[in-house]
Amino acid sequence: MSIENLGFETINLGHGSGGELTRDLLDKIIFKTFSNPYLDQKHDGSIVQIDGKMAISTDSFVITPIFFKGGNIGELAVHGTVNDVAMCGAIPKYLSLAFIVEEGMQVSEFVKVVESIKKAADESGVLIITGDTKVVERGKGDKIFINTTGFGAMHPKANISVQNIKEGDAILVNGFIAQHGMAIMSEREGLEFESTIESDSTNLNYLVNDLLDEFGDKIKLFRDPTRGGLGTVLHELANDVSVGVDLREIDIPLEKQVAAACEMLGLDPMYVANEGVFLTVVDASIKDEVLALMQNDTKGKNAAIIGEITLEHPNKVVMQSLIGGKRIVSPLVGEQLPRIC
Amino acid sequence: MKYLSEYRNLEATKKLLDELHKITTKPWNVMEICGGQTHGLVKNGILELLPENVRMIHGPGCPVCVTPLNLIDKAVELLEQGVIVCSFGDMIRVPGSKKSLLEAKAEGGDLRVLYSPIEAVKIAKENPDKEVVFFAVGFETTAPANALSVLHAEKEGIENYSILVSHVLVPPAMEAILDDELCTIDAFLGAGHVCAIMGIQEYVPLVEKYKIPIVITGFEPLDLVQGIYMAVKQLEEGKQELENQYARAVKEEGNASAIKVIQTVFEVGAREWRGIGEIPNSGYVIKEAYKKYDAETKFGIGNIKVPENSKCIAGEILRGIKKPIDCSEFGKTCKPSNPLGAPMVSSEGACAAYYHFSNNTI
Numbered sequence: 179m180s181i182e183n184l185g186f187e188t189i190n191l192g193h194g195s196g197g198e199l200t201r202d203l204l205d206k207i208i209f210k211t212f213s214n215p216y217l218d219q220k221h222d223g224s225i226v227q228i229d230g231k232m233a234i235s236t237d238s239f240v241i242t243p244i245f246f247k248g249g250n251i252g253e254l255a256v257h258g259t260v261n262d263v264a265m266c267g268a269i270p271k272y273l274s275l276a277f278i279v280e281e282g283m284q285v286s287e288f289v290k291v292v293e294s295i296k297k298a299a300d301e302s303g304v305l306i307i308t309g310d311t312k313v314v315e316r317g318k319g320d321k322i323f324i325n326t327t328g329f330g331a332m333h334p335k336a337n338i339s340v341q342n343i344k345e346g347d348a349i350l351v352n353g354f355i356a357q358h359g360m361a362i363m364s365e366r367e368g369l370e371f372e373s374t375i376e377s378d379s380t381n382l383n384y385l386v387n388d389l390l391d392e393f394g395d396k397i398k399l400f401r402d403p404t405r406g407g408l409g410t411v412l413h414e415l416a417n418d419v420s421v422g423v424d425l426r427e428i429d430i431p432l433e434k435q436v437a438a439a440c441e442m443l444g445l446d447p448m449y450v451a452n453e454g455v456f457l458t459v460v461d462a463s464i465k466d467e468v469l470a471l472m473q474n475d476t477k478g479k480n481a482a483i484i485g486e487i488t489l490e491h492p493n494k495v496v497m498q499s500l501i502g503g504k505r506i507v508s509p510l511v512g513e514q515l516p517r518i519c
Numbered sequence: 520m521k522y523l524s525e526y527r528n529l530e531a532t533k534k535l536l537d538e539l540h541k542i543t544t545k546p547w548n549v550m551e552i553c554g555g556q557t558h559g560l561v562k563n564g565i566l567e568l569l570p571e572n573v574r575m576i577h578g579p580g581c582p583v584c585v586t587p588l589n590l591i592d593k594a595v596e597l598l599e600q601g602v603i604v605c606s607f608g609d610m611i612r613v614p615g616s617k618k619s620l621l622e623a624k625a626e627g628g629d630l631r632v633l634y635s636p637i638e639a640v641k642i643a644k645e646n647p648d649k650e651v652v653f654f655a656v657g658f659e660t661t662a663p664a665n666a667l668s669v670l671h672a673e674k675e676g677i678e679n680y681s682i683l684v685s686h687v688l689v690p691p692a693m694e695a696i697l698d699d700e701l702c703t704i705d706a707f708l709g710a711g712h713v714c715a716i717m718g719i720q721e722y723v724p725l726v727e728k729y730k731i732p733i734v735i736t737g738f739e740p741l742d743l744v745q746g747i748y749m750a751v752k753q754l755e756e757g758k759q760e761l762e763n764q765y766a767r768a769v770k771e772e773g774n775a776s777a778i779k780v781i782q783t784v785f786e787v788g789a790r791e792w793r794g795i796g797e798i799p800n801s802g803y804v805i806k807e808a809y810k811k812y813d814a815e816t817k818f819g820i821g822n823i824k825v826p827e828n829s830k831c832i833a834g835e836i837l838r839g840i841k842k843p844i845d846c847s848e849f850g851k852t853c854k855p856s857n858p859l860g861a862p863m864v865s866s867e868g869a870c871a872a873y874y875h876f877s878n879n880t881i
Binding site: 441443498499500501502503504505506508511512 | 523527528529532533561562563564565566567568612621634740741744854855856874875
């Protein structure tokens with residue numbers, strides 16, 4: 179998109195007023211980028227048809243910095259919600275898209291975010307069908323906040339529920355953990371360190387769909403361990419259904435550079451945020467086939483079986499350490515804080 | 520990963536643990552000084568792999584845990600005065616008498632979490648119309664960087680930078696623990712990182728005076744098991760020596776340039792320890808020549824004094840007299856989400872380490 183022809187370089191309060199400037203912003207950037215039959219109706223809302231059961235999920239994105247290695251807030255806002263819908267066992271179809279922009283944001287940055295949203299939506303096979311743009315005074319936002327809501331049609335073979343989980347079920351993840359959180363951490367003010375760690379932000383819906391096509395209701399659960407990381411999500415799982423989780427530290431996929439960065443900052447990768455990671459709990463009889471299918475997909479090539487469901491220690495996640503000891507993995511409290519020394 | 524994976528090796532650790540089981544014939548109490556070691560022991564599940572006769576007692580070496588309550592209140596006061604306060608991450612959730620730094624931030628205070636005090640000097644340079652204070656806590660390990668930040672500020676003529684100092688020293692703390700009549704400690708694992716800065720010579724008098732083995736120990740699972748093994752071996756053989764398990768990082772003479780930086784800015788003086796009280800010659804204070812970088816003097820907050828929470832037994836835990844699970848509040852009213860005292864906040868704190876990782880908690 180050529181920014182020179184837009185006629186404005188920064189976004190001001192007028193762009194959120196609902197008047198001519200708002201129309202300008204919408205026509206020249208939003209409608210032009212996301213044009214599709216639903217959005218082009220330019221109604222107050224969008225009228226769509228989805229047959230059967232639906233999954234709906236909403237999420238707000240407030241990340242600093244908005245541009246980081248491996249992505250930006252725009253694609254994150256698509257991937258995050260698309261993945262949440264996919265984790266329900268649904269095929270994401272539509273997204274709503276709402277911006278809260280801080281006055282003074284450079285239009286060039288805004289356009290970059292919008293173009294990333296478009297690219298991520300296309301790659302995920304979803305259409306932006308309705309949206310909103312508000313502008314707040316300088317100091318009352320952090321450049322840009324984005325909310326997306328996703329709508330998906332349930333996969334006909336899906337029967338995703340924690341209630342289906344039983345003793346012996348296997349727990350798998352699709353790849354390296356902690357990449358996204360450490361990529362963001364490496365660029366935060368005051369914590370900058372040199373690394374080539376990139377966010378793993380990506381859409382997981384096609385891999386999830388392939389797994390459901392192949393294995394149907396033998397897949398008990400999908401979860402994406404975003405904030406709070408793998409440790410927190412597993413702890414929630416154990417508590418939701420009063421089962422225990424046994425993990426093996428040695429099997430948890432962790433890229434060397436991410437491991438080193440966690441060591442340096444004193445952070446536990448089990449609690450660092452992910453964006454392109456999901457865990458799945460499957461019937462033990464299919465675990466090797468599930469692993470093989472995942473490893474054949476670009477988004478699962480580092481997949482691993484990391485543990486099992488047990489009834490021996492209900493509500494507890496117990497991890498066997500590299501040296502054979504055992505420890506409880508408890509949920510994260512507040513933000514994970516870097517240690518002094 | 521060199522220097523890490525080798526020290527997390529299952530086979531090597533198991534072999535050493537087997538040896539430890541073989542040589543242990545009597546009950547021994549071994550204190551690991553450093554909070555990083557406590558964290559390593561619990562996180563790797565080492566405690567349950569030790570012989571029943573070897574009991575680990577968690578020492579006072581968590582900088583967050585020994586920083587007295589009134590220092591937190593002083594930092595909160597600075598935030599409320601509009602000063603930019605910069606801090607290491609795990610200090611910010613420690614409760615003060617009224618609020619934590621994090622709560623003061625939520626109320627509008629300008630709090631920055633940093634890894635390096637040098638960053639704070641940069642912030643001072645970029646904000647010449649604001650005062651910037653670095654919350655300089657820690658043992659000998661963090662002292663060189665904190666002292667260096669003062670030297671940087673001096674060199675660049677930065678007048679709006681100062682440090683709120685709560686530096687404490689390991690050897691006087693060990694001496695205070697050994698002088699306590701309730702002390703049951705048979706051997707120490709010395710704090711590896713502290714000794715990487717200071718060297719090991721200052722532990723010789725302790726070994727001689729108290730006839731107690733001290734093994735300077737690292738932080739990886741194999742380091743910890745080897746340190747415990749060396750300590751127990753001495754005890755079983757009736758020896759009391761200073762040994763260095765962590766020789767790959769700790770030189771006998773320490774790090775000369777780091778010590779020089781410390782000695783330029785700081786001198787040894789009395790310090791208050793959370794839960795222990797004031798110990799003479801147990802910390803660093805800013806030398807007269809650098810007083811203008813001392814936030815307590817600069818902002819007139821030296822007189823803030825507050826009592827500790829009476830329900831919290833942090834003092835006894837830090838002295839190794841009680842374990843976290845001996846506390847009636849542990850896991851009940853006192854949790855990481857609502858800590859009564861500092862050892863429940865820092866991931867190195869004995870209480871938090873027990874709460875997060877140990878089997879004894881839920």
